[in-house]
Amino acid sequence: MYITFLIFGTGIIFGYMVKKWSLTHLDKIEWILTLLSYLLIFITVLKLSEQKIGFDSYINWFGVAMIFNLVSIFSSIFVTRLLLKYFSK
C-alpha cells in the first residue's frame, strides 16, 4: 500500500516538474499509457490461462460480472441523483 502511494506520488511530482520545464509532449505519455494498459490486461489473461479452467466457468464469470456491473451502475445513478437532490443547490 505504501509503495503504491510512494510511486503514485513520485509520478505526480515528476509530472509537475516535467510540465514546469516543458520537457515532454503529452501525446507520448498517453501512447505509453495505452500500451501499458493492454500489457497489464495481457498479464491478467496469462495468469488466468495458467489455471485449468473450463469454458462453462468463463460463461459463469461473465454472467456474475454483468450482474455486478448492472446493479452497481444503477445503484450509482440512484445514489448520485439522491445526493444531488438533497445537497446540491
Next chain:
Amino acid sequence: MTQIIILILIWGIGLSVGKTGIFHDFLTFSDLFLYLLLFIVGIQLACTNDFKKIHKTFTIKSILITLGLVIGSFGIAPLVGFVLGYGMSKSLLFVSGLGYYSYAGSAISNFASPDVALIAFLVSLFREQFGIIFGRLICSKIDPESFLAITATSSDGLLPFIKAYAGQKYVVSGLTISTILNIMVPIFISMLALWN
C-alpha cells in the same frame, strides 16, 4: 469498436500463449508494470491538471457525483454478493475498479485468485462499455450527471463521449471526477488487499 477488437485479440493471444507456458517468467514482472502504470498515470495527472487551480474545479456537484458513484457501487456490492453466494471482501473487490479496468484486473491478481481478478476486470470493462453504448440514452432520459456517475475513466476513454452526449460544460466535471477516482481506486484496492 477498435478497442473491443484489440481486447478480444489480447484475450485470444493471452489464453492460447498462456497454455504453452512460454511467458511464465514474464509474469514475475507484473508488479513492475503495475508500478510503471501508476507512475505514468501520476505524470499524466500532473501534466493535465494545474494543481494550484484544481480546487476551483472541485465543485459541490462534482464531489457529490463522485460520492454517489463510490457509495452506490460499494454499498450495493455486498448485497449482490450475498445473493450470488460471494463473500463481502470478494464482492467489494469486484466493483473496486470503478471502470479503471487496466489497473483493477492486474492489481487484484497480485493478491487474490485469478477468477476474482477476472470478474473485477470484466465489471470495470462492462461499466465503460455500458457508458459508451447507453450514454446518449442516459443523458436524454435521465440526466447528464447520471452519465458522469457511471465511470471513472472519463479522462481518457469516455471524454469524447461526455463531450458528444452530455455537452462541453460537463467535460470539466468529468475530468475532476476522473482525477479524484484515479487517485482513489489504487487506495481502495490497496485497502482491500490488506483486508484480504
